[in-house]
Amino acid sequence: MIRYIIRRIIYLIPLFLGILIIVFVASRIAGDPVRLMTVQNPHITAESRQALSEYYGLDKPLYYQFFLFLAELFQGNLGNSYALRGGTAVTTLIGDYAWLTFELQISALILSLLIAIPIGIMSAKKQYSKLDVSVTTTSLLGTCIPVFYMGIIAIIIFAYFLGWVPAGGAHSILAERYPFGSYALDGLWHLALPAAVLTFATLAPVVLLVRSSMLEVLRQDYILAAKASGLSDRSVVYKHALRNALIPVVTYVGLYFGGMLAGAPVTETVFNWPGVGRLFVEATTKLDFPVIMGITVFITIMTLIANLITDITYGYIDPRIRLE
Amino acid sequence: MKKIKLVKPKPPVRREKNRSKGVSQWNIAWRRFKKNKAALAGALIIGFVLFLAAFDALIAPYPPNATPGFYIGEARVAPSLKYLFGTDYVGHDVFSQVVYGARSALYVGFGSAAIAMSIAVLVGLISGYYGGFVDNILMRTTEIFLVIPFLLILLVFLKVITAVVPSGVGGLSIVMIMIGLFSWAGNARIIRGEVLRVKESEFIEASKALGASKRRIVFRHIFPNVLHTIIVLTTLMIATAILVEAAVSFLGFGDPAAITWGQQLQKANEAVKEAWWEGVFPGLFITLLVLGFSLLGNGLRDALDPRLRE
Numbered sequence: 001m002i003r004y005i006i007r008r009i010i011y012l013i014p015l016f017l018g019i020l021i022i023v024f025v026a027s028r029i030a031g032d033p034v035r036l037m038t039v040q041n042p043h044i045t046a047e048s049r050q051a052l053s054e055y056y057g058l059d060k061p062l063y064y065q066f067f068l069f070l071a072e073l074f075q076g077n078l079g080n081s082y083a084l085r086g087g088t089a090v091t092t093l094i095g096d097y098a099w100l101t102f103e104l105q106i107s108a109l110i111l112s113l114l115i116a117i118p119i120g121i122m123s124a125k126k127q128y129s130k131l132d133v134s135v136t137t138t139s140l141l142g143t144c145i146p147v148f149y150m151g152i153i154a155i156i157i158f159a160y161f162l163g164w165v166p167a168g169g170a171h172s173i174l175a176e177r178y179p180f181g182s183y184a185l186d187g188l189w190h191l192a193l194p195a196a197v198l199t200f201a202t203l204a205p206v207v208l209l210v211r212s213s214m215l216e217v218l219r220q221d222y223i224l225a226a227k228a229s230g231l232s233d234r235s236v237v238y239k240h241a242l243r244n245a246l247i248p249v250v251t252y253v254g255l256y257f258g259g260m261l262a263g264a265p266v267t268e269t270v271f272n273w274p275g276v277g278r279l280f281v282e283a284t285t286k287l288d289f290p291v292i293m294g295i296t297v298f299i300t301i302m303t304l305i306a307n308l309i310t311d312i313t314y315g316y317i318d319p320r321i322r323l324e
Numbered sequence: 325m326k327k328i329k330l331v332k333p334k335p336p337v338r339r340e341k342n343r344s345k346g347v348s349q350w351n352i353a354w355r356r357f358k359k360n361k362a363a364l365a366g367a368l369i370i371g372f373v374l375f376l377a378a379f380d381a382l383i384a385p386y387p388p389n390a391t392p393g394f395y396i397g398e399a400r401v402a403p404s405l406k407y408l409f410g411t412d413y414v415g416h417d418v419f420s421q422v423v424y425g426a427r428s429a430l431y432v433g434f435g436s437a438a439i440a441m442s443i444a445v446l447v448g449l450i451s452g453y454y455g456g457f458v459d460n461i462l463m464r465t466t467e468i469f470l471v472i473p474f475l476l477i478l479l480v481f482l483k484v485i486t487a488v489v490p491s492g493v494g495g496l497s498i499v500m501i502m503i504g505l506f507s508w509a510g511n512a513r514i515i516r517g518e519v520l521r522v523k524e525s526e527f528i529e530a531s532k533a534l535g536a537s538k539r540r541i542v543f544r545h546i547f548p549n550v551l552h553t554i555i556v557l558t559t560l561m562i563a564t565a566i567l568v569e570a571a572v573s574f575l576g577f578g579d580p581a582a583i584t585w586g587q588q589l590q591k592a593n594e595a596v597k598e599a600w601w602e603g604v605f606p607g608l609f610i611t612l613l614v615l616g617f618s619l620l621g622n623g624l625r626d627a628l629d630p631r632l633r634e
Contacts, residue, residue, distance in 0.1 A: 018468035026480050029488060140622075144615040146567055148574050149607035152593055156600045167597070262473035266571050270593065280476060281575055284483050292480055299473045307471070 008311055012304050020073075023296050024066055027289040033058060036287050037082045073297065079290035084283065090294035094276060098298070100170050101268070101275030103191065105260050108198035113253070116203050117246070120210025124245075125237060127215060135207060142204025147197065147263065151270035154197045165193045168272030194271040202256060209252055214245040247318050254310030258303035353552075356627040363623020369616030373609070377426040384420035388583060391415040400599045410601035412591060422605055424583040429566050429613055432500045432584075436565035439504025441511065441558045448515025448550075453523060453542050463516070469509035475571065478506055482577045495579035503568050511557045518550040525549075552628035559621035563614045570610050585610045 027033070034052050038044045053059050057068045072079065078090035085093065123135040159167035166172070170190050171183070179185045217223065218241055226236045264277025272278070276295050283291035357363055376383060385408075386392050391399075392407075394415035403410040409418035451462040481502055489498070522528065523546065531545055572578050573586025574593070585606040592603030 014464065015468055015471055018465075019472050022468075022472065022477060023480070026477070026484055029484050140618060141611075141615065144563070144618055145611045146570050146574075146607065146614075148571065148593075149589060149603070149610060152589065152596055152603045152607065156596050156604070160597050160600075258471070258473070262475050263571075265475060265479065265575060269575055281479070284479050285576070287483065287487060292476075296473060296476050296480075299476065300471065303471055303473065 004315065005308075005312060008308055012308065016300065016304065019300050020070070020297070021066070023293055024069065027293060028062065033289065036289065069293075078294040078297070081283070081291045082288045083286040084279075084288060084291060090290045093279065093291060094294055094298050097274060097276045097279045100273060101261070101264055101277060103187075104194055104198065104267070104273060104275065105257070105264065107191065107195045108202055109253070109257060109260065111195065111199040112202040112206055113249075115199070116206035117210055117249070120207045121214055121237065121242065121245075123207070124211045124214035124218065132211075136211070139204040139207045142200060143208075145201075147201040148266050148270045150201055151194070151197050151267065154193055155270070158193055166190050167193075168270075170274055194267065194273055197271075198260070198267055202260065206249065206252070206256070210245065210249055213248045214241060217241045217245045220244075243317075247314070250313055250317065251310055254306040257306040261299045261302055264299075353627045357623055360623045360626060362619050363627070366616045366619025366621075366623060369612055370620060373426050373430065373613050373616065376423050377430050380423050380427060384417075384423040386417045386420040388420070388424045389416065390420070392417055400595075400602075402599075403601050409605040410599065412588075412599065412602045413595060418588070418601060418605055421583055421588055422585065422609055425585040425588065425606060425609065426613075428496055428582050428584040429569065429610070431496060432503065432569040433562040433566040433613075433617070435497070435500040436503040436507065436569070437558050437561040439501060440508040440561055440565070441554065443505075443508040444511035444515055444557070445554055447508070447512040449519055449542055449547065451512070452516040452519025453538070453546060459516075463513075466509045466512050469506065470513070472506075474506055475568070478502055478568070478572065479575065479577050482572065496582040496584075499569060499572060499578055500565075503565050503572075507561070507564065507568070511561060514557060515550060515553060518553045519546055522546050522549045552624075555628060556621055556625045559617055559624055563617035563621065566610065566614055566617070 033056065034049050037052065038049065057065055060068070076091065078094075080087045080089055081093060119135060123132045126132055155167050158164050166189065170187065172186050172190075179189055218237075223236060223241055226240050227233075231240075264275060265281045266277070267273070268275045268277035269281060276298065279291065280295045282288075283295070381387075391414050392411075398407070398411055399415040400413055401407060401411050403418075407417050407419065409422060412418055412421075447462050447466065451459045451466075482499065485498055485502070528541060528545055531541055536545075569578065569584065570586035570589070573584045574590045576590055578584055578587055580587075588606035589603050589610075592599070592606070596603060
């Protein structure tokens with residue numbers, strides 16, 4: 001098992017390097033980093049430009065700069081922002097914003113799995129019934145609605161017409177606005193709408209996946225054997241079929257999580273949610289490359305870890321997969 | 325001695341007239357497709373949007389980017405008979421803008437899908453057929469593109485290109501090309517899998533035994549047998565590309581000179597409280613068009629896959 005994990009990790013290194021190279025190339029196409037760095041300072045002299053360029057090793061060849069970047073990265077140093085909060089360290093910035101992103105994405109992921117699995121099972125158990133048709137139709141529609149459109153509609157209905165929840169942000173500005181004066185409840189109150197919308201958006205593909213996987217398992221011979229030996233429907237579905245039906249779902253959870261993190265700029269922009277996604281949009285608009293690279297590295301690492309966990313779980317729950 | 329009478333054999337009866345004409349694979353697929361109401365609905369939606377895009381100048385009551393409501397105090401008025409979908413913050417007629425947006429959506433959808441699928445087919449065929457070292461290199465590259473936080477990289481590249489290239493060059497085409505270049509990986513992998521499956525068939529073996537060249541096997545024997553997968557993936561890719569373009573425009577990284585539904589949603593997002601109609605209608609059209617391509621793709625999958633045939 002440990003050998004397998006180590007092999008998977010070694011396998012991820014070239015992937016990670018490839019992604020770093022792509023972002024690095026983008027950052028250098030954008031233009032001279034010194035110019036981007038000093039865009040807000042009109043008084044900068046040619047000498048200080050030169051000094052900055054030497055300080056950051058920008059006068060060296062490109063491959064050398066890349067290794068410099070790598071060396072800094074492995075020491076946990078992602079540089080300082082060009083434009084945000086007066087040049088704060090990128091790691092501090094990400095640290096400040098990442099928690100809110102996780103709060104939103106993970107709550108949506110867990111909620112959608114909790115809802116999607118039972119719905120998918122019910123739908124598969126009664127294939128082509130009215131319930132099944134309406135579930136598959138709604139799910140298909142759910143995969144076609146852009147998440148930001150869903151967000152805008154939800155804001156119009158629940159925040160403005162009904163006034164149940166705030167339209168955006170992660171916390172009320174004034175402490176008097178906290179429900180029952182509690183900071184934690186205020187956070188939950190703000191989380192409700194974004195989490196609900198993201199849950200619904202994630203729900204649709206998972207329902208379709210659980211359904212099709214369950215249908216396939218229910219067609220297997222051993223299910224027929226279980227039924228023939230007189231086991232109740234409930235026991236056949238939940239004890240025998242479900243375990244095998246969930247295997248592909250587990251594989252997809254890792255992929256979905258990566259996709260959700262990469263989609264964070266969109267979800268967080270709609271709900272004005274102060275997470276890394278919105279930070280990324282802000283940094284990109286200002287061509288603030290240390291922050292851009294930092295967030296890309298951060299999200300890539302998270303995605304790779306999610307994939308790794310998926311791989312390991314997959315090998316663990318499916319005895320057909322050999323871990324060598 | 326009896327003379328043997330030579331009987332002239334009867335000419336064979338020409339049966340061609342009576343024989344029922346052979347049904348081609350495409351004929352079978354079409355018959356199955358016709359029965360699928362959801363797929364037909366999808367085709368109908370796409371036809372409707374194509375119609376809007378083709379005759380946009382005739383359908384839209386106002387010219388592109390015209391602000392009929394601006395000077396007469398009719399900015400941000402609710403939908404009425406005069407303005408079918410209302411007007412936005414500077415008095416654009418939302419209905420006209422939605423109609424003009426159809427062309428952008430289809431342009432990016434078809435264009436990006438064409439680019440992405442060309443790469444995917446090439447990578448899939450080569451990787452699947454040749455295997456070995458080539459396959460290894462191509463598949464590792466594919467994996468990088470699969471794990472890459474696609475949207476993030478796309479935004480950075482779009483921003484960088486618009487910063488480097490002088491304004492007015494490319495615009496929507498740049499968005500289209502970038503989406504295409506970054507979204508082929510998943511499809512390449514699926515096509516490779518299909519190629520691997522077909523490669524093991526006996527008819528490929530037979531063709532090899534007859535001395536067919538590798539190129540002939542790949543293009544004359546394998547390609548037609550994975551074509552149905554390619555058609556389905558292309559249809560679904562169009563849907564994805566339309567969604568991605570909308571997201572990119574929504575975040576403000578699209579082409580500011582083009583009229584797109586995503587951009588209309590971005591503007592609307594700033595004022596959902598005052599004017600719900602600004603966002604609801606463009607978004608409805610994105611959803612509709614994406615739904616159309618998804619339904620068509622699913623229908624084509626059911627119709628074209630020979631394994632699903634009874």
